Amino acid sequence: MEKIDEGGLLNPIEVVVYRKARSVPDLPQTKVISEFLDVKDKCPKKIQSWKRPQLVRLQDYALRKLEWPEEYTEEKILPL
Numbered sequence: 001m002e003k004i005d006e007g008g009l010l011n012p013i014e015v016v017v018y019r020k021a022r023s024v025p026d027l028p029q030t031k032v033i034s035e036f037l038d039v040k041d042k043c044p045k046k047i048q049s050w051k052r053p054q055l056v057r058l059q060d061y062a063l064r065k066l067e068w069p070e071e072y073t074e075e076k077i078l079p080l
Helices: 012-023 030-037 055-065 069-075
Strands: none
Touching: 055 069
16 A cells, blocks of 8 residues: 655645544555455356347336436437
């Protein structure tokens, strides 16, 4: 990890956060960092076959999760 001194910080809030972080004995916590750096997902080497997206299901999903209107989803997906 890169070392930072207080002179390189931009504003007083950063200085306060920096000092509090320096007071934590086990910072940076390597277990937490390594958890994010370890790749757990396996990507397929080759895609066997492509299928056409199910537009209605995708519109429903985008509406629920992204709050995209059906027309907007259609506008974004159909060119693909």
